[in-house]
Amino acid sequence: xxxxxxxxxxxxxxxxxxxxxxxxxxxxxxxxxxxxxxxxxxxxxxxxxxxxxxxxxxxxxxxxxxxxxxxxxxxxxxxxxxxxxxxxxxxxxxxxxxxxxxxxxxxxxxxxxxxxxxxxxxxxxxxxxxxxxxxxxxxxxxxxxxxxxxxxxxxxxxxxxxxxxxxxxxxxxxxxxxxxxxxxxxxxxxxxxxxxxxxxxxxxxxxxxxxxxxxxxxxxxxxxxxxxxxxxxxxxxxxxxxxxxxxxxxxxxxxxxxxxxxxxxxxxxxxxxxxxxxxxxxxxxxxxxxxxxxxxxxxxxxxxxxxxxxxxxxxxxxxxxxxxxxxxxxxxxxxxxxxxxxxxxxxxxxxxxxxxxxxxxxxxxxxxxxxxxxxxxxxxxxxxxxxxxxxxxxxxxxxxx
Numbered sequence: 001x002x003x004x005x006x007x008x009x010x011x012x013x014x015x016x017x018x019x020x021x022x023x024x025x026x027x028x029x030x031x032x033x034x035x036x037x038x039x040x041x042x043x044x045x046x047x048x049x050x051x052x053x054x055x056x057x058x059x060x061x062x063x064x065x066x067x068x069x070x071x072x073x074x075x076x077x078x079x080x081x082x083x084x085x086x087x088x089x090x091x092x093x094x095x096x097x098x099x100x101x102x103x104x105x106x107x108x109x110x111x112x113x114x115x116x117x118x119x120x121x122x123x124x125x126x127x128x129x130x131x132x133x134x135x136x137x138x139x140x141x142x143x144x145x146x147x148x149x150x151x152x153x154x155x156x157x158x159x160x161x162x163x164x165x166x167x168x169x170x171x172x173x174x175x176x177x178x179x180x181x182x183x184x185x186x187x188x189x190x191x192x193x194x195x196x197x198x199x200x201x202x203x204x205x206x207x208x209x210x211x212x213x214x215x216x217x218x219x220x221x222x223x224x225x226x227x228x229x230x231x232x233x234x235x236x237x238x239x240x241x242x243x244x245x246x247x248x249x250x251x252x253x254x255x256x257x258x259x260x261x262x263x264x265x266x267x268x269x270x271x272x273x274x275x276x277x278x279x280x281x282x283x284x285x286x287x288x289x290x291x292x293x294x295x296x297x298x299x300x301x302x303x304x305x306x307x308x309x310x311x312x313x314x315x316x317x318x319x320x321x322x323x324x325x326x327x328x329x330x331x332x333x334x335x336x337x338x339x340x341x342x343x344x345x346x347x348x349x350x351x352x353x354x355x356x357x358x359x360x361x362x363x364x365x366x367x368x369x370x371x372x373x374x375x376x377x378x379x380x381x382x383x384x385x386x387x388x389x390x391x392x393x394x395x396x397x398x399x400x401x
Contacts, residue, residue, distance in 0.1 A: 002214055002237030003051060004120060007042050010050035011108070011117050020045040021108045022066040023116050026053050027138040027207040028194050030389040031083060031099030036380055037192060038209040042117075045070050053103060066105045075106040075153045077139055100389055104138045106154045114168045119158055122166065123211055129276070130161035131190065132211040133183045137169065139205035140196075151175055151204055159183045175204060183208060196387030205387075214239045215364065216275070220292050221282035221308075222249035222261075229280075229353035230255050236357070241277070245288060269295050276301035278360055280340070282308045290317055297321065297331055304363050306356060307338035314338040342369055 001009070014021050026039040034055040041051040041059065043066035053062060058080055069076050080101045108115050116136075123132050135157040157167040157179055169176055175197050182195050186208045193208045215238040219226055222244035233240050234257035241260045244250035250261045264272065269291040279302055281289045289307065296302050307314055314336070321328040341355030342362070362369035372379060 001234075003040070004124060005237070007040055007051050008117060008121055008124070010042050014042075014044055014048075015110045019048075020070050022070050023106050023108055024053055024062045024066050025104045025106070025116070025136070026101060027077075027104045027136055028102040028205070028385075028389050029099060029383060032378075033099040033101045033380075035101075037194070037207050037383065038211075041066075043067065043070075054101070058101065058103070062103055062105070069105045070107045073107055075104060077153065078103045078105060102138065102389070104136065104154065114156075114166075116154070116156065119156055119166065119168075120211070123158060123160065126160065126164075129213050129216065131187065131213060132161060133159045133187045134209050134211055135159075135179055135183050136207045136209070137175075137204060138207055140199070140203045151199060157183060159187055161187070175199060175206075179206060186210065191381075191384060194383060194385040194387075194389070196385070203387075215360070216277035217241070217280065217360070218243060218275075218277045219280045219282060220244070220288070221280070221284065222246065222251075222254065223282065223284060225349040225352065226282055227255065228350045229282075229356060231257050232353050232357050234258065236361075239277075244283065245285075266291055274299040274301060276303070278302070278304040278306075280306045280308070280356065284308075286313070286317075289313075290320055293317055293332075294321060294324070297325060297328060302335060304360060305332065305336045306340040306359070307336060308340050309338070311339055337363075 011021065022043045024041040024043060026035050026037050028037060035053055039051070039053050041049055041053045041062065043049055043063050045067055047063055047067060049059060049063060053059065062078065065076065065078055080103070082099060106116060108117065112118070120134065123134070137151055137155045138153055151169065151173055155169040157165065157169050159165055159180070165180065167176070169179070178197060179195070182193070186193050187210070190210060192210050195206045195208060197204045197206065215236070217233055217238050218241045219229065220243050222242050226242060230240050230242060239259040240257070241262065242250055242255050242258050243262050243264045245263065245265045247263050250263055252258070252261050255261055266288050269288070272295065276299070279292070279296055281292055283289055293305070293307070296305055318329055325331070337359060340359065341352060342359045344351065344355045344358070346352045346355040358369065
């Protein structure tokens with residue numbers, strides 16, 4: 001289950017029980033921060049939490065403030081500033097991160113079909129495999145001029161991959177067209193951003209968040225060693241499908257965390273449609289692996305193919321493949337990983353599952369998967385912004401860990 005799915009599940013339960021809620025969203029950061037824009041936490045009027053906006057240090061203070069927004073019925077922006085480490089450790093949130101985090105707190109109206117979570121639900125329901133952009137107005141509103149009448153904190157614009165736009169921001173607002181253009185650019189680049197727009201005599205700040213669909217992973221093979229891998233991948237919110245030619249092995253009861261299980265006899269492998277999912281070959285059957293590899297060979301939409309087994313196994317498979325496809329090695333070069341997994345010294349099925357899932361995560365994020373202590377780069381990519389974050393109205397908070 002993804003983080004968004006957990007939030008929606010909790011939201012539906014609270015709505016059914018009549019428990020008022022607020023949504024806390026990370027909308028902007030500067031410097032170091034545990035979570036990035038797009039992290040969300042649901043807070044009930046009783047203080048129950050779902051999700052996280054930090055490593056635990058901000059949740060207590062944000063919960064109190066979120067409950068206040070429920071009572072007051074209007075959104076609020078909170079800024080946590082730990083850029084002065086000595087001042088922060090003595091008087092502030094005790095984050096020790098030396099960064100600025102801005103949180104937008106919004107009371108949720110269950111009757112509003114365009115409230116933030118309902119808007120995100122429509123993206124999740126409408127497009128299973130495509131990214132989108134959600135733009136959130138969060139700061140500078142009411143600074144003067146036309147902005148006061150046409151723009152409000154919490155207004156959003158959702159841009160889907162097919163060009164569909166849903167917006168609670170009026171199309172007549174002067175901000176609408178430049179924001180839509182920036183949303184299209186962010187979606188094309190796949191890069192989140194923060195944008196600062198002049199509005200009247202003031203300015204408006206907007207978060208452009210990239211919504212990414214769950215990773216789709218097809219595992220060919222239903223042995224016992226696949227079970228811990230499915231559990232681990234499903235725990236990350238990935239959509240895992242287990243495929244095998246043995247009906248007794250590929251039973252839903254053996255893989256309760258899998259999104260789907262499917263019996264696929266070897267002779268029918270070639271007839272399966274390509275779906276662009278990540279693929280793992282863990283059948284322990286040479287001829288089944290060969291059939292799957294031959295099937296995936298021309299599918300350039302499959303970004304990753306992991307083959308379990310020693311390097312000699314792949315060399316033999318390649319010898320058989322080149323008989324029909326002379327350039328098979330070139331076609332597989334950038335996609336095939338064999339031996340599979342990161343070099344973690346894994347021995348047990350659980351350890352091997354960890355090394356495989358970690359390798360896929362590294363491929364997803366185009367990271368080298370080395371030790372962070374040896375990297376000269378920041379842990380998180382720098383958030384692209386056309387104006388610096390100004391930490392106005394900093395609040396004090398005490399870490400409750």
